[in-house]
Structure formats: C-alpha cells, structure tokens
Amino acid sequence: SRADITYFGAGPAALPTDVLEAASKALLDFNGTGLGIAEHSHRSELAANIINEAKADLATYLEFSPEQYEVIFMQAGGTGEFAASVYNLVGAWVSRQHAALKKELGDDEEAILAALRKKVETELKVDYIVTGGWSLKAYQEAQRLLGPEYVNLVADARTINDGKFGKIPDESSWKLSKDAAYVYFCDNETVDGVEFPAFPSILTPDADGNGPIVVADMSSNILSRRIPVNNYSLIFFGAQKNLGSTGVTVAILKKSFLPPHTVQPSAPLLRKLGLPIPPIILQYEIVAKNNSLYNTLSIFDVYIAGQVLKKLLKTYPDKVDGQQAVAEKKASLIYGALEAYPDVYRIVPDKAVRSKMNICFRITKNGDTDATEKSFLKAATVLGLTGLKGHRSVGGIRASNYNSIPLEGAEKLAKFIDDFAKSS
Ligand code: PMP
Numbered sequence: 001s002r003a004d005i006t007y008f009g010a011g012p013a014a015l016p017t018d019v020l021e022a023a024s025k026a027l028l029d030f031n032g033t034g035l036g037i038a039e040h041s042h043r044s045e046l047a048a049n050i051i052n053e054a055k056a057d058l059a060t061y062l063e064f065s066p067e068q069y070e071v072i073f074m075q076a077g078g079t080g081e082f083a084a085s086v087y088n089l090v091g092a093w094v095s096r097q098h099a100a101l102k103k104e105l106g107d108d109e110e111a112i113l114a115a116l117r118k119k120v121e122t123e124l125k126v127d128y129i130v131t132g133g134w135s136l137k138a139y140q141e142a143q144r145l146l147g148p149e150y151v152n153l154v155a156d157a158r159t160i161n162d163g164k165f166g167k168i169p170d171e172s173s174w175k176l177s178k179d180a181a182y183v184y185f186c187d188n189e190t191v192d193g194v195e196f197p198a199f200p201s202i203l204t205p206d207a208d209g210n211g212p213i214v215v216a217d218m219s220s221n222i223l224s225r226r227i228p229v230n231n232y233s234l235i236f237f238g239a240q241k242n243l244g245s246t247g248v249t250v251a252i253l254k255k256s257f258l259p260p261h262t263v264q265p266s267a268p269l270l271r272k273l274g275l276p277i278p279p280i281i282l283q284y285e286i287v288a289k290n291n292s293l294y295n296t297l298s299i300f301d302v303y304i305a306g307q308v309l310k311k312l313l314k315t316y317p318d319k320v321d322g323q324q325a326v327a328e329k330k331a332s333l334i335y336g337a338l339e340a341y342p343d344v345y346r347i348v349p350d351k352a353v354r355s356k357m358n359i360c361f362r363i364t365k366n367g368d369t370d371a372t373e374k375s376f377l378k379a380a381t382v383l384g385l386t387g388l389k390g391h392r393s394v395g396g397i398r399a400s401n402y403n404s405i406p407l408e409g410a411e412k413l414a415k416f417i418d419d420f421a422k423s424s
Pocket of ligand 1: 011076077078079080134186188189190191217218219220238
C-alpha cells in the first residue's frame, strides 16, 4: 500500500498523501458545489481564487515581492520554457534596442530598422552555462530557434571532467558575453545530480541592483532552498517534482519585462529582423495579462500546487528556510551513508556541487557494477524503497530527495545503504 512505500522517483514525484486525499474529494465535489474541481470553468470565480491564492502563497513562501514579480501558470513543461525564455527575453532585448534607437534617430522608421538589423547581427547574444543534461537541452533549443551564431556557450562542465557532467567550472573560466540578452543556467541538474551551491557571484547585481539578466531553470529544486529571487529576471519550473502534479509550469518573471515597461516586438518586426516569432501561448505578456487564463488552464493542477504550498506554509513557520533545513538534513543522512563505504559507493558529482534533491551514485561489488546495482534495486524494492533507478541516459542509482520524502524515508534509505554495503 501507499503507506509501505517511499518513492524516490525523479519526477513525477510523490505528493503528500493528505493533499491527494483532499484532492480526490475535490475531484468529485469541490467545496460542496456538486461539481468537481476539474469540471468547473476556468473562468469561474472559484478558479480565479485558486490561481490568486497559489500566486500569493508562492510569493509568501519564497519571500519575493508580488509588486516586483509576476507569477504565471503555463502548460508548456520545463521544455516549453526552454523556448519561452528565448522568445521573451530576446523580444525584450529587441524592444530595448528599438527604444534606444528611436531616441537616437527619431521617427525615421527605415533608419531604425536598418540600425536594428545591424545590432541583431553584431550584438545579439544569449549566454548558456551548461552543467548537465537539462541545461544542454535548453542550450540546444536556443541554437535551434535563433541559430547557433547567437548562442554563446559560457562554460561546458564536461570539458573539465573527462567529457562527463559532475562539476561546475570555476567562474573565472566563464566566457560571458558583453551585455547578453540573458544568462541562463539550470540551478539543479536532475539527471546528473549537480546543483549550484549558491547564486553565482559573477552574476550578482551591484549595489544599485544593476547586473546581468539572469534566467534559471529550477524545475527540480524550487521550494527546497532559499533563493535570492531579486537576482533573477526569470525563474521557471515544472510542477511535477516539488510543487504538484504534472500539467502546470510556473514562471516567476520580473515585472519590468512586462507592459507597460517592456512591450514585445510585433510579429512583422521580428520577421524583418529574421528572428523567431513566438507562439502566442508562449508569450509571457499575453498569459500574464490574462492572469494565466489566455486559454484553458488545468485548474485542478493549480489547486494541487496551491494545497502543497498551504501545507508547506503550515508546516514551516519560517517558510522555505524550514524546508531547507529538513532537505539538508535528509541529504546529509543519505550522502553520509554512501561516504562511509567508498569502496562500494561512488557518488557521481563533485562534493562541492552535490545536489540535495537528486543523489546520484554508482555501486560496485566484486568488480561488477551492473549486477550490484540490479541487486541493490531489487533489495530496496522489497523494503518499499522504490523509484531509485538512475536516468536512462546515465544509468546508476538516483535517490530523489524531494520535499515530500519524510525524514523517516531518508533514514530508511540511509540504513539500507549501510546494510547493503555490509552484506555479502
Ligand atoms: N528541467 C529540469 C531541471 C528537469 O528536471 C526537467 C524534467 N525532468 C525538465 C527541465 C523538463 O521538464 P518537462 O518534462 O516538464 O518538459
């Protein structure tokens, strides 16, 4: 039964049982309305309340200002956001350049267009820091949409680790562009178990708040640690790890990238500049203007996310700091168990960049990694420790230590790691 299992899958992840119990009732009859939450109109007042409460609770929990940041619910998945970030932030770059040229050249639209074309050709750059499989995919998507000539590889972690992910190159080696349209990184690489230990100091804004435009994918570590939201222009994440059920994706966007401050360039202008035209559903300004209801949003998924946030706020009076302390404790229990047997367990990433969410390791006994890992997975399943198989692209073992894993679950896994190493 559900109570016998601790599920360490990487996403979708386990959700809190009490949230699912409430959701199962809400699916049949939401708050005594006689109609289920997945049946009510997304235009109803109750849907608007669910959206607005989830937005407010996210801001409260992560401690960012709703005056400065907009929360947008979308359905594109993390993968859709790889594209959305390109479209919207390149669009914002074009918009800024256009405004500056208008100041300089007045109303001469032809001269502005010629100068803008030149600027695109010579100055437009988007920067990617590649530290694992997901930032690599985002980098490739930017290359596909814009053309590789516009995409700058700031650092590729594989170059310092025999062609494999597992380290983060020293910031002194990063090749940042001058005035990039944005700098992109993935805060926690789910497949490779690599997490940025802190916000990169080279990207930190100065005392006046001026600095690079930073975008981060936080699909697999959002809500697990304090983040300096003010250092980012855009943070996005799929819900299906720490927030809720698969089907909703969240973007936290600095309001200065939305109207009236920034207005996305028109499709004809982008066409003239040879830049890609975003599908309307990936335009943040359109989705934000409609409070995430430009088209039919899954209110059920937003409801689940909202319930998870309410539970977190209730459980941790000190909000994300409380959850962070628990996440660190669980991760150190599991890493500690692994470190005790260096002849049996090899932790994949470098110690300095180990993920607290996705704990990736290899197991070898009698010189046979494959057979040992198979028997580890089998014995773990018997004990109710499931979902431990590593991503198909890298193999090995991965224990995803998301927020819904209770401390007892981590203790159980740590004990099993210890017992397995000792067994013959
Ligand atoms: N980014 C990260 C860090 C992820 O872990 C994942 C999915 N596991 C994605 C992006 C892609 O998300 P989706 O499957 O929702 O497109």
